[in-house]
Amino acid sequence: MRNQKKKKMWMKKIQKTSDTPSQHSSHDSAYEQECDDATERHEMLENFRGRCKFRQYIPRKPGKHGIKIFALTDARTYYTFNMEIYAGLQPTGPYFIDDSVNNVVKRIIELICNSDRNIKVDNSFTNVALAEDLVTNHKLTIVGTVKKNKPETPLEFKSKVCLLFSLLFRLGNSHTTLLSYVPKRKENE
Structure with missing residues (x-):
């Protein structure tokens, strides 16, 4: 049953x-x-x-x-x-x-x-x-989120040294915009 x-x-x-x-x-x-x-x-x-x-x-x-x-x-x-x-x-x-x-x-x-x-x-x-x-x-x-290891990610987005609360924009070739924002420091730094 x-x-x-x-x-x-x-x-x-x-x-x-x-x-x-x-x-x-x-x-x-x-x-x-x-x-x-x-x-x-x-x-x-x-x-x-x-x-x-x-x-x-x-x-x-x-x-x-x-x-x-x-x-x-x-x-x-x-x-x-x-x-x-x-x-x-x-x-x-x-x-x-x-x-x-x-x-x-x-x-x-x-x-x-x-x-x-x-x-x-x-x-x-x-x-x-x-x-x-x-x-x-x-x-x-x-x-969406793009990981750093993707081939289409520009080199300036892959850098390890980023200031706290830094904001980085990059306009793509047609309809794309990339944005990087650092809200907090990594735990191991």
Whole structure:
């Protein structure tokens, strides 16, 4: 009896999320007109310890084991626009899906293309090529953190000596702006 109850609860959760793209697939839906201009691209780990070929181990997450999900959510209401399960390395063939950073973001943002919104992403999904592509081809802007070891980071941003509360701007070649701010000193200094 208890297993059936758990199964029903799980199915309700799946049904709530699975009908989202089909209900709101057009850009003229009432919800999309009233939702916020800022969206977020999340990387979630749904706890799962069972057998599954695409179960992931991410040590920095609380559950550590689970199914990795990429989601596009509204920043104000946390409404989920679109989701995609990361299925791991894909074999070549008719069902191959490219899981590169740029392609994952482009697949997830399909529902909000050409809507002049801003997308907030984490550092693993931030790069200059993606930012320029989203601005020019999809009419979306992107805000994210760029690590110092990325090749597109200028040398003046990579310097170890930065003054406290220093602010450094760098305008890119077209639609990009880099900003460096030092709010506090490192612990080991």
